[in-house]
Amino acid sequence: MTITDRFARPRVAVLGATGCVGRQVCAAFAGADYEVIAVARRFAPHIAGYRYRSLDVGGADVPRLADMLTAERAQVVVNATGGWGSTEHEMTYSHVDLVKRLVEAVAEVPQRPRLVHVGTIHEYGPVAPGTVIDENVVPAPRTTYAQTKLAGSEAVLRATAAGDVDGVVLRLVNVFGPHPSPASFLGALSAELRTVSPGQTLELSIAEAQRDHIDARDAAEAVLRAAHAGVVGEVINIGRGTALALRDLVYALVDAAGLDANAVREVGTPVTSKGGDWTQASTTKARERLGWTAAVPVAESVRAMLGALPVSV
16 A cells, blocks of 8 residues: 555544444544554453554643654544543543643644543532533533543644634433443343353342433444534534433343343442433434434344344444
């Protein structure tokens, strides 16, 4: 392959390429005929089809990160890093320090790539049940996870307002579907259900929560559309627009695993959530600005969490 051939297609650098959302973002851009540069700390087999760059974005200095993005000629940069950290230090490192370094690095890249930052609906903080969360809700997060995610999103928005980057923030609702994060409640439950035999009983604490959920593949499609949309310096909520009862999702998973509902015995242990107990995103802005709506049915996402569906990576 010649240098000319290598840069013939548009190029996207996906940071956090091995994660639940990141791997689907890679697949979505590859399907749109992008050359995908998968950026992650460690290699994983499911990104073998992409150009891989090993980099700890949070630990890399700004010049090194800027040099990598410049050398790769990335026209789009997607920040799909982060996760459900367990300590304040871990979450500050992943959600704040990393994003600030990334913003500074993107500002130094000569070709000025588009920056799509993946935030979370939990940045708004807890809301009253029945509230439809639109982009005019003033963020008031209470948990460390939500507070640090908000700080990262605000860093992108400030840099965009200053004219340093061409950025947009997508605030995703809870993500499920294929390859769920093992740190998430549904991801951990999916893994555990694979080990439960008929006749066994699984003790489980289920939060009295109703939350909006989207499939990781739908989330990736929203990211792809945001890369092309003429939306700069804005926040767009990405959700199904429906609050799903967590208990219903649990028993749907149990059923998809081929187990009887009696396989779960609910216990009254208190459940601590990193987000709110009610989330329902407004879908208006996503439809109007991105032409995007959630497309993957809930039942399909549930089956995919258990590996029952073939998934393209």
